[in-house]
């Protein structure tokens with residue numbers, strides 16, 4: 001949450017910062033701000049409640065010259081979205097400016113003490129205490145701001161990625177990180193700082209990922225210097241970015257979400273590339289091969305994740321249990337980390353996270369590490385915190401996902417979980433060679449089957465208009481399609497703001513059935529395989545109460561179709577792959593309903609893509 005970008009070099013900073021903020025806006029978009037040191041040595045801060053375009057509006061006509069600057073797009077934690085709570089924040093003497101992503105947990109104690117020392121606070125944010133604390137260290141210990149930064153950070157409890165400027169030293173910027181991501185782009189006589197690579201990619205592909213509790217001193221015309229919080233010098237490790245500019249542009253689609261839905265045939269192939277041997281029915285995953293013994297010794301698997309990744313994890317449970325016969329538990333990271341979970345050194349904890357930065361999942365990983373469990377990460381963002389905090393893992397390789405509502409990450413996570421389950425099954429001998437060949441061959445057909453579903457986009461868009469005025473919606477599924485019901489409902493509520501609930505279809509009788517009347521759309525995920533007859537009965541129960549049925553059915557199915565008011569067909573597939581197909585019409589349905597309601601689908605209210613605070 002919150003996007004950070006900074007620039008120091010020979011070019012004008014403002015256009016680079018604004019473009020960078022626009023790319024980082026998915027991380028938070030309730031307010032935005034920029035600070036620049038001008039040629040005359042003045043430090044100007046412009047900030048506003050609203051989006052980056054609102055910031056641009058208030059900056060119009062101002063003197064925005066300067067070759068050093070920092071900028072921020074915010075997702076509020078402490079203090080409502082307002083002009084004054086927006087970043088950058090100043091220090092008491094207005095010499096220092098700071099942007100921050102994360103949460104300062106002991107801010108209240110620090111604020112009370114600093115107030116007692118005569119420092120004045122303008123905002124309700126936790127962030128402002130950091131810059132005041134740095135100023136306090138400078139004032140009380142008579143040290144430079146560079147020396148004051150580690151002194152101050154040693155008193156801070158919580159998570160931060162931050163960048164600071166001092167108007168008295170316009171050739172320097174200081175960045176620091178603990179818990180929240182930050183990377184430094186190294187160009188020709190110029191440096192960039194950002195929360196992720198997207199603001200940097202068109203200028204340089206050389207980056208340094210700042211490590212935990214590291215401070216970077218960035219100076220014009222000098223080598224990058226990195227120290228830890230005790231001021232011990234560290235060696236910067238320059239890495240090459242693999243990302244391309246086209247991956248972070250809309251490519252002719254009106255929204256990132258729609259682009260990402262349509263990308264799924266390609267992204268699914270990318271998740272499988274180089275990993276399948278169809279003739280042998282085998283899967284090659286280095287994360288599994290290199291840790292074979294450890295994984296085979298596991299008595300159980302514990303999956304930790306949040307949001308959509310948790311839904312993928314639930315499908316992972318079904319996959320791993322079916323294919324390996326090992327028990328799997330699926331945990332919300334936020335619950336797991338605080339409830340003293342029972343963990344054994346023989347456990348394998350699988351952390352699933354698109355961003356690799358979700359604070360609760362990262363904390364769950366750290367907890368599992370302390371318990372001695374083996375840690376396996378399924379992440380999309382290469383080099384992300386969770387990818388680095390786990391013992392091994394598997395990237396989903398789908399390129400950046402920018403739409404706040406996760407789509408292509410979900411199908412890639414399910415695919416990756418299948419690959420892990422099948423490679424374990426091969427090692428354990430729990431699935432015959434012939435069956436593995438069947439499954440791998442079918443998996444290879446899935447991208448084409450998704451393309452076929454996507455051809456019905458217009459039909460789904462037409463149906464979406466009917467539901468623009470729905471106030472509630474129920475999603476039902478069984479077996480592998482129960483997590484799809486949860487995910488379909490999540491997609492609808494997060495972008496259309498229509499209340500939606502996902503339920504295991506049979507559980508409907510234990511409560512939700514009371515809600516059903518002729519006003520209530522009920523989406524039933526009812527493909528042909530697995531529990532088909534049972535779900536048919538559930539549909540009858542809804543019909544008997546005049547509920548309106550929208551079904552996701554296997555091509556050619558006449559029975560569920562006859563009972564439904566509307567149906568979307570998906571090609572037939574193995575039961576374990578049904579979720580990858582059945583979620584596609586539900587992603588499109590949510591998208592088109594949200595569009596029909598005039599919602600901002602890529603940046604829905606109150607949400608953020610990367611939840612780096614707990």
Ligand code: G6P
Nearest residue numbers: 306307308309353354355358406
């Ligand atoms: C946020 C995002 C969701 C995502 C969840 C977990 O809520 O809006 O799309 O599923 O975080 O994120 P992760 O990056 O850990 O998969």
